[in-house]
Amino acid sequence: MLFNSVSYLVFLPFVTIILFLVPGKFQWLWILASSTVFYYMLLPQYLVVFFALIPLNYYLGLRIGNAGMNKQKVFNIALVINLVVLALFKYSGILDSLFDSILSHPRSDTFWRIILPIGLSYFIFTILSYLIELKRGTIPPEKHIGIFAAYLMFFPKILQGPIERPGKIIQQFRGDKHFDYDRIVEGLKIMLWGYFKKLVVADRLAIYVNAVYGNADQHNGSTLSVATFFYAFQIYADFSGYTDIAIGSAKIMGFELTNNFKRPYFSTSIKEFWNRWHISFSSWLRDYLFLPLAYYFSGKMKDEKYLGIETEKWIFLFSSLITFAICGIWHGEGMNFLVWGLLFGFYLSYSNWTAGISKNLRKIFHISKKSAYYTAYKIILTFLLVCIAFVFFRANDLDDAFIILRKIVLSRGEIFIGEWQQFIFGICGIIILIAAEAIQEFSKVTLPYKSRFWLKEQFVYLSLLFLIIFIGVFDGGQFIYFKF
Amino acid sequence: MNRLRFFQIFVFILLIVSIDQVIGRVTRHLYFSQKAGQNYSLNYVFTECRSQILIFGNSRAQHHYDTHLLSDSLKMSCYNAGQDGGHSIFLPYAQIQVILRRYAPEIIILEFDPNSVKFHSEDYDKLSVLLPYYSVYQYLHPLIEMRSPFEKEKLLSASYPFNSNIVNIIRYNTKSHAARKKDMNGYIPMDNRTLNMTYLRNYPVQTLGNSVDPNKLKALKDIIQLCKDHHVLLLIVNSPKFYFSGETPNSVSSPEKQAMDIIHQEKTIFLDFSNDAAFAKRMDLFADRIHLNLKGAMLFTQEVAAMVKSVKKTISKKEM
Numbered sequence: 001m002l003f004n005s006v007s008y009l010v011f012l013p014f015v016t017i018i019l020f021l022v023p024g025k026f027q028w029l030w031i032l033a034s035s036t037v038f039y040y041m042l043l044p045q046y047l048v049v050f051f052a053l054i055p056l057n058y059y060l061g062l063r064i065g066n067a068g069m070n071k072q073k074v075f076n077i078a079l080v081i082n083l084v085v086l087a088l089f090k091y092s093g094i095l096d097s098l099f100d101s102i103l104s105h106p107r108s109d110t111f112w113r114i115i116l117p118i119g120l121s122y123f124i125f126t127i128l129s130y131l132i133e134l135k136r137g138t139i140p141p142e143k144h145i146g147i148f149a150a151y152l153m154f155f156p157k158i159l160q161g162p163i164e165r166p167g168k169i170i171q172q173f174r175g176d177k178h179f180d181y182d183r184i185v186e187g188l189k190i191m192l193w194g195y196f197k198k199l200v201v202a203d204r205l206a207i208y209v210n211a212v213y214g215n216a217d218q219h220n221g222s223t224l225s226v227a228t229f230f231y232a233f234q235i236y237a238d239f240s241g242y243t244d245i246a247i248g249s250a251k252i253m254g255f256e257l258t259n260n261f262k263r264p265y266f267s268t269s270i271k272e273f274w275n276r277w278h279i280s281f282s283s284w285l286r287d288y289l290f291l292p293l294a295y296y297f298s299g300k301m302k303d304e305k306y307l308g309i310e311t312e313k314w315i316f317l318f319s320s321l322i323t324f325a326i327c328g329i330w331h332g333e334g335m336n337f338l339v340w341g342l343l344f345g346f347y348l349s350y351s352n353w354t355a356g357i358s359k360n361l362r363k364i365f366h367i368s369k370k371s372a373y374y375t376a377y378k379i380i381l382t383f384l385l386v387c388i389a390f391v392f393f394r395a396n397d398l399d400d401a402f403i404i405l406r407k408i409v410l411s412r413g414e415i416f417i418g419e420w421q422q423f424i425f426g427i428c429g430i431i432i433l434i435a436a437e438a439i440q441e442f443s444k445v446t447l448p449y450k451s452r453f454w455l456k457e458q459f460v461y462l463s464l465l466f467l468i469i470f471i472g473v474f475d476g477g478q479f480i481y482f483k484f
Numbered sequence: 485m486n487r488l489r490f491f492q493i494f495v496f497i498l499l500i501v502s503i504d505q506v507i508g509r510v511t512r513h514l515y516f517s518q519k520a521g522q523n524y525s526l527n528y529v530f531t532e533c534r535s536q537i538l539i540f541g542n543s544r545a546q547h548h549y550d551t552h553l554l555s556d557s558l559k560m561s562c563y564n565a566g567q568d569g570g571h572s573i574f575l576p577y578a579q580i581q582v583i584l585r586r587y588a589p590e591i592i593i594l595e596f597d598p599n600s601v602k603f604h605s606e607d608y609d610k611l612s613v614l615l616p617y618y619s620v621y622q623y624l625h626p627l628i629e630m631r632s633p634f635e636k637e638k639l640l641s642a643s644y645p646f647n648s649n650i651v652n653i654i655r656y657n658t659k660s661h662a663a664r665k666k667d668m669n670g671y672i673p674m675d676n677r678t679l680n681m682t683y684l685r686n687y688p689v690q691t692l693g694n695s696v697d698p699n700k701l702k703a704l705k706d707i708i709q710l711c712k713d714h715h716v717l718l719l720i721v722n723s724p725k726f727y728f729s730g731e732t733p734n735s736v737s738s739p740e741k742q743a744m745d746i747i748h749q750e751k752t753i754f755l756d757f758s759n760d761a762a763f764a765k766r767m768d769l770f771a772d773r774i775h776l777n778l779k780g781a782m783l784f785t786q787e788v789a790a791m792v793k794s795v796k797k798t799i800s801k802k803e804m
Contacts (some may be wrong), residue, residue, distance in 0.1 A: 474638075
C-alpha cells in the first residue's frame with residue numbers, strides 16, 4: 001500500500017495500537033511482521049529478495065565484526081554481493097539490450113526484464129552503511145537477527161528512506177514503545193504537512209508538468225520554463241512529503257528518523273543545497289564515497305600545483321565528479337541522469353575553484369555576505385542552477401533535455417495554461433509552501449507549528465486538512481523516488 | 485491521558501465536523517447555483533431538460549452534434565448533454581439513469597466508440613464529476629463508489645464532493661446568463677482549425693491496452709435495456725476519426741468485439757462513421773485526429789439527421 005492511500009490510514013493506527021500492547025522485548029517482532037505485510041501489499045514477489053539479503057548480511061556483519069585481520073576481505077565480499085544484487089535489478093534494461101545485441105535478435109523471455117523492487121536501493125544503501133560502519137569499528141555487529149531484520153524492513157522508511165545510520169536507529173528497536181499523547185500528536189501534525197505537500201502541491205503540479213514535458217516539442221520556451229519551475233516544486237514536495245509522512249508515522253510509534261530535507265530552495269550555494277536536500281543520501285555519499293575518494297586521491301597526488309592549480313582543488317574536482325556521476329547513474333540508466341549528476345559535480349567544483357575570486361570581488365564591491373540583497377541573489381541563483389539540472393532529470397532522454405533547454409533560452413511565446421483551475425491550484429500550493437518554509441527559515445518558528453493559543457494552533461492544522469480535502473489530488477499515484 | 489486532552493480531542497473532532505458541514509453546504513449551494521459551464525450543463529440535464537432528442541457522450545458528442553441543425557431538420561427539440569474531459573460510458577450511464585426516471589425523450593443518441601470499453605483507470609477518476617450528486621441520487625451509489633476503494637467513506641465528508649472544483653464553481657457563479665446561451669443547447673463547436681502534416685506526425689494513431697472493462701460492458705448493456713424499458717429510440721453512433729493515406733484503423737480488438745456483440749445481440753441501431761469515406765481522409769474537416777471542426781460537425785450532423793429520419797421512417801412503416 002502507498003502512504004497516500006486510505007488503507008495506510010487504517011494500517012498505521014492498527015499497527016501502533018498493537019505495538020503499544022505487545023511487551024517491549026517482542027515489539028521488534030511486531031514491527032517486522034507489520035513491515036512484511038506492508039511490503040507484501042505492494043510487491044509480494046520481491047519479499048524473497050529482501051529476506052534473502054537479511055540473513056546473508058547479518059552473517060557477513062558478524063564475520064566483519066569478529067574477523068580481525070580478515071575484516072577487509074569479508075567486507076569486500078559483502079560489498080560486491082550487495083552491489084551486484086542492486087546492479088542486477090537496477091540495470092536489467094541495459095543487460096537486456098546487451099544480450100539482444102550479442103545474440104543479434106530480440107528474445108521473448110523475460111529473465112533480464114526485471115522490475116526494480118521498490119525500496120531495494122534504500123534497503124541496500126542501509127545495509128552498506130551498516131557494513132561500512134562495522135568495518136570502521138564505530139558500531140558493534142548486531143547479534144539479534146530479529147532486530148537487524150526489523151531495522152532493515154521498518155516500513156516507514158523502507159520504500160524511500162531516509163537512509164538511517166545504524167548507530168542512530170538500531171538501538172531504538174530495543175526500547176519499549178508506549179503511548180505518549182504529545183508525541184503522537186506531533187507525529188500526526190508532521191504527517192498532515194507531508195500529505196499537504198504530496199496531495200496539494202506535488203500531485204497537482206504533476207498534472208501540468210506531465211502534460212508539458214510529455215509533449216515538449218509542442219510547447220514554447222516560456223511554457224517549458226514554467227513547467228521546469230513547477231517540476232522543481234513537484235519533486236521537492238513529493239519527496240519531502242513522503243519523508244514527513246515517514247517521520248510522522250515513525251514518531252507516532254516512538255521512533256525518531258532523520259529529517260531528510262531542510263528547506264533546500266533557500267540554499268545560498270550548491271554545496272548548501274546538498275546539505276539540505278535528501279540529507280540522508282547526500283551525507284551517505286559524502287561519508288562513504290566523496291571523502292574516501294578524496295583521501296585516495298590525496299594519497300596519490302603530490303602536494304604541489306598542477307597547471308597552476310593547487311592539489312586540493314584537483315582532488316575536490318575528481319572526487320565531486322565521480323561521486324555525482326555515480327549519484328546520477330544511481331537515479332537512472334539514461335545519459336540524462338549521468339549529465340544531471342555531472343552538472344552538480346561541475347557546479348560544486350566551480351564554486352570551490354572560484355571561492356577566492358568571489359571573496360575578492362565582494363571586497364572590491366563592498367558586498368557583505370550577510371546582506372539581504374546578496375542572500376536573495378544567491379538563493380535565486382542557486383535555485384536557477386538547480387532548475388537547469390532538473391531539466392535533465394525530468395526529460396525523457398538527453399536529446400529531449402537539450403531541446404528543452406534550447407527552447408527555454410531561445411523560444412518565447414504565450415504560456416500554455418491548460419485548465420485554469422489546475423494552474424491556480426498549483427500556484428496556490430507553491431505560494432503556501434514557500435511561505436511556510438520562509439517563515440521557518442527566517443524566524444524561530446519550527447514545524448510542527450505550535451502556538452500559546454491552542455485554538456489558533458488547531459485552526460492552522462484544520463486549514464491544512466481542508467486544503468487537502470478541497471484541492472488535494474487523491475488519485476495521484478505513487479511517489480517519484482519509488483523508481484530509484 | 486487527562487480530562488483536558490479528552491476535551492481537546494473532542495473539540496478538535498467537533499471543529500472538523502462543523503467546518504466540513506459549513507464549507508460543504510456553502511459549496512453545495514454555490515455548485516447548484518452555477519449559471520454556465522460543464523457543471524451547470526450536467527445539472528441542467530439532471531433536473532430541467534425535457535428535450536425530445538438528447539445526445540450523450542464525451543467531447544466527441546459535445547463538439548460533433550449541432551443541436552440547432554438537428555432541431556431544424558427533425559423538427560424536434562434537442563439538447564447536447566455531451567461533456568468534455570475524456571469521459572467514458574460511465575457518465576452517459578449516470579445521465580440516462582437520472583433522465584429516464586424523470587421523463588422519456590423520444591430519441592437518445594449515444595456517441596460511443598466500441599474500443600472505449602477497454603480498461604483505463606483514469607475513467608474511474610473521472611467519476612468525480614458525479615460526486616456532488618451522491619447524496620441526491622441513491623441509485624447512482626454503486627456507480628460512484630467504483631471511483632476508488634473507500635470512496636463511500638470519503639463521501640461522509642460534505643466538502644469532499646467538491647474537491648478540485650472550487651475555482652470553477654466560483655467562476656461560473658459570476659458569469660452571466662449570456663454566456664450560457666452561447667453554448668447552443670449544450671453543443672460547443674470547435675473552431676475552424678484544420679489538421680496539418682506536422683501535427684499528424686507528432687500524434688500517430690494511439691493504441692490502448694487490450695483488457696476489457698466488464699463494468700463498461702455492463703453499463704452499455706444497462707443503457708440499452710433502460711431505453712427499451714422506457715420506449716426510447718436509442719441510436720449508438722461512432723462519429724468520424726481521421727486517418728490519412730497509409731494509415732489504417734487498428735484491427736478489431738477483443739474488447740471492441742465484445743461491445744459490438746452486445747449491440748448486435750440487443751438489436752440496437754449502430755451507426756459507424758469512424759472510418760467513413762466521406763470524412764476519414766479529409767484534413768479540412770478535423771481539428772485533431774478525433775474531433776471534427778466546425779465545418780466537419782455541420783456536415784456530420786446533416787448525415788446523422790438524415791439517418792435519424794430514415795430510421796424513424798422505417799420504424800413507422802413497421803408499426804403500420
